[in-house]
Structures are given as C-alpha cells and as structure tokens.
Amino acid sequence: MFRDPGPPANILASPAPEDALTAEDVAAYLRDNPDFLVQRPDVIPYLVPPSADLGDGVADMQYFMVQRLRGELARMADQQRELVATSRANLNNQNRVHAAALFLLDATSFTHLVQTITTDLAVLLDLDVAALGVEGVTGEVTHVNPSGVRVLEPGFVNGLLGRRDVGLRANIQGLPEIYGQGAGLVRSEALVRLDLGPEAPVGLLAFGSREPDMFHPGQATELLAFLAHVVERSIRRWLDLPG
Template identity: 50%
Template sequence: MEQQGQSESRVETDAAPRAATTDEVLAYLTRHPGFLADHPDLVSVLTPPEHRRGAGVVDMQQFMLQRLQSDLARLKSQQRALISTSRSNLTSQTRIHAAVLAIVGASSFEQLIQTVTTDLAVLLDVDVVTLCVESDTGPLPRPPLPGVLLLPSGEVDRLLGADKDALLEDEVRGDPALFGAGAGLVQSEALLRLTIGSHAPAGILALGSRRPHKFKAGQGTELLCFLAQALEITIAQWLDLEA
C-alpha cells in the first residue's frame, strides 16, 4: 500500500505543470526582444525597476511611461474626433429639421418653391439649392419658376443611377444644367432623387456648396434622404398627386 501511495504521488507530481525558472524567462526574452512591444497589456501588470541610468541598464520605467503617454495621447485624439463628429451630426440634424419645418410650413405652392430654392441654402449652410425636373416635351422649355430647372427625360437615372436615391460628390465643377447661374460657386454637391408621384416626372433636389468637402462620398445620407422625402410629400399634396 505504501508503494502504491508513493507511485500515485509520483504520478501526480509528474503531471503537474512546471513553472519556468528565472534563467529560462531571461533566456526567452533575450531571444525575443520585441516581446513587450507585441504584448503591451503586460506593461500594466509589471513592476518597473527603479529609475537608474548607467551602462547596460534598461530604463523600464521610462519605457512604460512613454507607452502610457502614447496611449493617452491616442485616446485623447479619438475622444476629440468623436466629440467633433457628434457635434457635426447634431448640427446637421438640427439644420435638416429646420429645413423640413420650413417646407411643410409653406402657405402656397409658390412659397414652397421659393422656400426650397432660397431659404434652404441658409438653413442648410450651402450656397445653391435648385429643383430639377425631367421634361419629355421635346426641346426643353423655359423653367416655369426661378430656381426650377428642366432636365431631359432619363437624366435623373443617368446622374444618380437607377437604384440610388442620393449622390454626394466633392471637388467637382458645378453643372449649369443642375445649378443654373450658381454653378460657378459649386465645388461639392448632393443630388437627391425626388419621386413625387407615380405619374409625375422624376426630379432632383440639388444642393451645392463652395466648400470642396462639404459633401463627399461615404457620408451618411439618411438625413438628406429624409429631407427629400418630406419635400416629395409636400409637393404631391400641393399638386394633388397620387403617391
């Protein structure tokens, strides 16, 4: 029985993991000098040596301090970017809401068109706003209202693509067909599809800015599309058109 107990004890001892010795750890780190750089999380749990200088002495405390300072600077930069983006999004949301209220608050169709082509530029902080509507009556007639431009049939799909409701572009030259006399100011643009009714011609709400990066590909378009939808519904109601 005693021999059996000794045998079982020996088996349990052999099965237990052996901790690495100090020399083995030193040898491993010597062979892998970039270990701490590859595993920066260890810096927060290591106990640094005293701050000493001399030949052959590595200032681990200074290394850790620099690492923490770098991480802190990165986090502060990310925080500033997040705050800036949040403020920008909030400002954009406020501007869109004000524009929608102005649209639905128009007391006549003529005032609605004037609000869109004049007031929205101020409310949305852009330079030019126009309404572009397709016409299939042959040679394009003179636009019926200031700020309303006529496009050839099929031009909306050609500009936006058949399956897109918005197109944002930066560093562009304004197209007079879309922005009329204000085209020379435009260096970035947002083109928003207007589907006013099943029997109405396709249209575009064109926003142009003199700032080259006011609009650019990759920006969110949800708020702008909401603005376009509010305009679609309001125009359809004034013209008594079926959706």
C-alpha cells in the first residue's frame, strides 16, 4: 500500500540550473557582438590575452599591446579616483572658507572680529591655531587690542614672506612670536600678509596645523588670499582705516 520513497533527498545539494551560462554561450555572444570590448572597455583588465608562439626571436606584439592597454586603463581609473577625491576636497575647503567669511562679516565689534579671527576661524577651517598679528612701530600699535592681536617686530613679516603675500610651510616648528603658547602645536602653517592701508602697520594672518603636510609649497592659495581680503576689509571697516 505504501510506495518506497527512495533515499532521502540531500537538502544541501542544489540541482544545476538548466539555463547555466556555458563557455560556448559566451563565445557565441562575442561572435554576434564583435564590438563588445569597445563598448565595455572596463572588462579588459580582467582578461588574460594569449601569448602566441611565433618562433625563435619573434615577439607577440599583440600580447604586449593588450598588456599595455590594461596598464593604461588601470592608470586612468586611478587618475579618475584621484580627481574625484581632489574635487571633493576642494569643494569642502571652499565651503569652509565661505562660512568663515560670513562669520567675519557677522562681527558686531572690533573685539568680536578679533575673537572670530583668532578662535572661530581655526574651528571653521578644521585647523589647530589661528593668529592675527601687526608690526609695531614703538612697541605699541594704535587701535589694536594687545590681548587679541600679537604685536610683531618691524620687518617681521617681510623676514618671513619676502616679496610674497602668501607663504606655505611644511614640517616646521611654530614660532611663539606668531602663535604664543599654541606654537608647540604647529607643524605646518599658512602665512598671509595683510594690507591694512597706507597709514596702518603691516599685518599677518596665520593658520597652523599639527599635521606636518597640511600646508606645503605648491598648494593653491586662492582661497587663502580671498579670506585674507575679507579680514583686511573687516579690520579697515571697524577701525575706520583708509583703504
């Protein structure tokens, strides 16, 4: 009355799918689509080209050409990834500088402006130290609050920057004349000359980072120059200095 059910099924074994792709299927598709690799060059690096035996002293140039193409595609992919990463970093830096400029414009007094420059800018720009200095004439600088602005020796800015308006330095030790007690944190820095007007002393805007290569020669300085111009105009406005 009962039929033999046969041996128990192996639930761990999966039957082979009837529509499994075979090597012949791939070959047939490539024959029907001879431009497949032209349309999909991204798969070339995964292919291993055959090396033909052409006899003694004869090289298979096609093999080397394919190998070279694979290397070029890999290099282009690396360059593309680097370009995307650089573009994202530049956009992030631009957004930070724009936010910093708005903070400077929102200052409600000169004291508030100095606090924004020496405290808030470091946070907004993801740095460790920000400093503002002016060269003194007789040890005292008119209109400047010594508690927020560092008084520098005459000629100090030219000694650092020479004829340049922006200087980037890597793998350095921060100067106490610029950063005070925060000098020990500084391992790379960006220094920007401030032109506060014909009747005002030379100024210096400084940003320091504990990362030795955060700033280094060769980096673009357009955003730093823009931020320095905002600082210059803000100081002139609050101190009623001629431009």
